[in-house]
Amino acid sequence: MNEKVTPFSKGGLEGIKVRIQAEDFSMEEEVERLRASSKKVGAVVAFLGAARDFSEGKNVKAIEFEEYKGMALKALEELRNDTMKRFDVLDVSIVHRINRMEPGDRIVLIVAASMHRKAAFEACEWCIDRLKETVPIWKKEITPEGDSWVAPHP
Amino acid sequence: MNEKVTPFSKGGLEGIKVRIQAEDFSMEEEVERLRASSKKVGAVVAFLGAARDFSEGKNVKAIEFEEYKGMALKALEELRNDTMKRFDVLDVSIVHRINRMEPGDRIVLIVAASMHRKAAFEACEWCIDRLKETVPIWKKEITPEGDSWVAPHP
Amino acid sequence: MVKVLFFGILSSKTGCKETEVELGSREVELSVFMGDLRERFKDLPKAAYMIAVNKEQATLKTIVRDNDEVAIMPPFSGGSR
């Protein structure tokens, strides 16, 4: 195991399950961590959001994410708690990257583990929808003409 | 890349994206293969089905999957095609393991890649629901008292 | 010879995974073929979840002839729970 543990607000496993970090993450590691947490796990659903070819006719070279440090991680923790209360899941983890990202880079990973698959699908989808509404992170586009903040999209 | 390519019905990439095999699979590898297939990929949803603690009071040591060889893989290929026709996804892959499995073992992986996340969630969930109806694979439970075939569950 | 395969619980019920049926040059509808088979395997249920002839889903009207493969299948149970 080469766990790349990054700074997080709480010590212990809880903190590992909710992270904001510049580095890339390992999907296998995140999924296995959740799966190994209980023998009851029958289904794991993972959502991976990636930076796709940006341009809609624009000359976007990269994107950059900024967080409200201190509040964004707290919001992610609340989001995880809300998800676990709302759905019949055994565990949930959320990783969001910040700073500069180029096309193809992985931005966000949400993993939900449950006994039965329906709950994991629902939890995972709800969680990413909700993340966009509740977590203070903003994206801007980097172009040769300068940076511009991106209006949110659903 | 240490791709463990197992026998499949067609050569080339198509075959790799639909497999029935005894060996375990790498989630990272499957997801990256799909993600790398197009710069348009903005969302990847992966469903992992695992063998959970079997027993409901029963003394189940392991489970075993049997396929109708030749027909099961063809059914998986049709399932992949149907999923890609039905949803706005860029790519889909399906891997189902057979033979003996113990608690915690990974059984099935379905990965859907799309531009927008909704299609990937829908495709992935539809695909696993449908797999249970259309792919000739059967499960039995291995107990000290003998084996018994499992009635299907939704 | 027609090769006959029983899968899952049906192999337990019939006590057989694979058998052969001699049709000679006769060609019969699957409904007839299944009727004859039930004479031999009394515990074979009246309805199967799916029957395939030569790995293609068949109907009771499908014609069975020499060298065909008939697979008799109970409901599938792939995937995790």
Add this chain to the structure above:
Amino acid sequence: MVKVLFFGILSSKTGCKETEVELGSREVELSVFMGDLRERFKDLPKAAYMIAVNKEQATLKTIVRDNDEVAIMPPFSGGSR
């Protein structure tokens, strides 16, 4: 001093990411605080998506006092498209 943070597009509109406001020993409702701030930053929109005081979501009735941190936030845009 009250620390004031502008995020995302609001930092572009105000031309400022972080500033300070002197309240002395006064305690004011956030609505008043924001009114005063708009005097200084004419391009600050009337409504923000969220305002937090000390990293907790605030309402226009929330009291702001010395040493508080006020963050003024436009709609979030985390996640992938």
